[in-house]
Amino acid sequence: MPIIIHGNSMSPFARKVLIGATEKQIAFEHRQTGLQSDDQDFLAASPFKKIPALVDGDFKISDSTAILTYFEAIKPNPSLLPSEAKARARAVWYEEFGDTILTAAIGKVFFNRIVAPIFLKREGDSAAASAALANEIPPVLDYLESVIPASGFLVEDRFTLADLSVVSPLINLEHSDDLLQQGRWPKTLAYFNTHCQRPSIARYRQAERKMLGKA
Numbered sequence: 001m002p003i004i005i006h007g008n009s010m011s012p013f014a015r016k017v018l019i020g021a022t023e024k025q026i027a028f029e030h031r032q033t034g035l036q037s038d039d040q041d042f043l044a045a046s047p048f049k050k051i052p053a054l055v056d057g058d059f060k061i062s063d064s065t066a067i068l069t070y071f072e073a074i075k076p077n078p079s080l081l082p083s084e085a086k087a088r089a090r091a092v093w094y095e096e097f098g099d100t101i102l103t104a105a106i107g108k109v110f111f112n113r114i115v116a117p118i119f120l121k122r123e124g125d126s127a128a129a130s131a132a133l134a135n136e137i138p139p140v141l142d143y144l145e146s147v148i149p150a151s152g153f154l155v156e157d158r159f160t161l162a163d164l165s166v167v168s169p170l171i172n173l174e175h176s177d178d179l180l181q182q183g184r185w186p187k188t189l190a191y192f193n194t195h196c197q198r199p200s201i202a203r204y205r206q207a208e209r210k211m212l213g214k215a
Helices: 012-023 040-045 064-074 085-119 126-147 161-176 186-195 199-211
Strands: 003-006 028-031 053-056 059-062
Touching (some): 003 012, 003 040, 012 064, 012 161, 012 199, 040 053, 040 059, 053 064, 059 064, 064 085, 085 126, 085 161, 126 161, 126 186, 161 186, 161 199
Parallel strands (some): 003 028
Antiparallel strands (some): 003 053, 053 059
């Protein structure tokens, strides 16, 4: 039985795991499970209905960090988590940054412009989205602009958990708004565009853009 990954790829956390599994060439079955699913395997892996969730035989767990940690252990190569101490610490920092600071700011735009009107069939809070675009997201992108190395990789001059964790929520920003295209963050835009050409990322980004009528 292949590993099963539950979760809609529109979630930056589910997308992160799907891309990570693809990068590590782990065979898996993707089930587009939503937060309200009553799928028993999903509920066994994620009792609080958080996505993504993973089922690997009798092993079941949720949370993108836990799942990617599991992947790193069962298939060490190619590695997404550096082994050198400082590089590993930086990669873990960027994962935390992507999962919390970046996703939290972008989520206010994504939820109110995409999730609410398209998936929940109700009007989003346009004022909250506009406030996030004006006040919360720019300082976060300013930080990214200041730390992206010339190599285009955040850690060790190669694709790692750091890039995976930052690019995934940036896709949600692209789905929601053209803020990155406005010229203030050229390094971040180039970084994003370059990584979106990776087959593992392009696969999900393009499918989502098609679903949203943006392809």
